[in-house]
Amino acid sequence: EVQLLQSGGGLIRPGGSLRLSCAASGFTFGGDAMSWVRQAPGKGLEWVSTIGGSGSTTYYADSVKGRFTISRDISKNTLYLQMSSLSAEDTAVYYCAKEGVDFYLDYWGQGTLVTVSS
Amino acid sequence: DIVLTQSPATLSLSPGERATLSCRASQSITSYLAWYQQKPGQAPRLLIYDASYRATGVPARFSGSGSGTDFTLTISSLEPEDFAVYYCQQRSHLCSFGQGTKLEIK
Numbered sequence: 001e002v003q004l005l006q007s008g009g010g011l012i013r014p015g016g017s018l019r020l021s022c023a024a025s026g027f028t029f030g031g032d033a034m035s036w037v038r039q040a041p042g043k044g045l046e047w048v049s050t051i052g053g054s055g056s057t058t059y060y061a062d063s064v065k066g067r068f069t070i071s072r073d074i075s076k077n078t079l080y081l082q083m084s085s086l087s088a089e090d091t092a093v094y095y096c097a098k099e100g101v102d103f104y105l106d107y108w109g110q111g112t113l114v115t116v117s118s
Numbered sequence: 119d120i121v122l123t124q125s126p127a128t129l130s131l132s133p134g135e136r137a138t139l140s141c142r143a144s145q146s147i148t149s150y151l152a153w154y155q156q157k158p159g160q161a162p163r164l165l166i167y168d169a170s171y172r173a174t175g176v177p178a179r180f181s182g183s184g185s186g187t188d189f190t191l192t193i194s195s196l197e198p199e200d201f202a203v204y205y206c207q208q209r210s211h212l213c214s215f216g217q218g219t220k221l222e223i224k
Binding site: 035037044045046047050059061062095097100101102103104105106108109110111 | 119150152154156161162163164167168173174205207209212213214215216217218
């Protein structure tokens with residue numbers, strides 16, 4: 001059974017940094033691309049970033065480029081999102097998701113809330 | 119950037135009725151479109167990929183169609199558990215989502 005267990009959210013002050021984690025199980029972690037998607041309170045889904053199966057290719061939304069870094073540790077079966085220079089506009093529930101056939105998001109984590117506020 | 123526009127924003131229907139949701143892309147995305155369902159407090163769930171293929175475990179009452187710039191998600195006969203928010207997503211160029219259609223009980 002595929003499982004994605006997220007951790008690392010919380011309250012952070014503007015300008016601060018935070019790292020989210022997503023522990024994967026039930027599939028070959030190094031074989032599938034992984035993504036982060038966020039959802040601001042009461043709003044729709046926004047794609048944030050994607051990393052290839054090997055970790056060598058990464059993609060970012062313009063809204064986070066230069067501030068967020070996606071990475072994966074295949075030895076730990078864990079996906080990360082390092083976030084820096086956070087602002088109130090980054091407040092959202094962040095989801096990690098596994099990419100399946102044709103790179104669509106077939107399994108999702110439970111989500112973790114990041115609140116940026118002073 | 120590819121922009122996806124969903125319509126209507128809200129759709130009010132009764133159980134047993136047919137639902138038709140639309141998604142229009144700002145440029146051709148061939149068939150690289152998916153549909154997701156999201157219920158309150160839950161992560162999204164993949165329903166349809168490549169415009170018309172049902173994901174594993176998705177009931178046959180859900181169907182997708184379209185290509186190029188215009189796509190449709192159809193729910194043939196609404197069940198109580200189908201009332202939720204639906205998002206389209208494109209993977210033709212990076213990734214983006216539509217703003218969502220809320221399907222509510224009339």
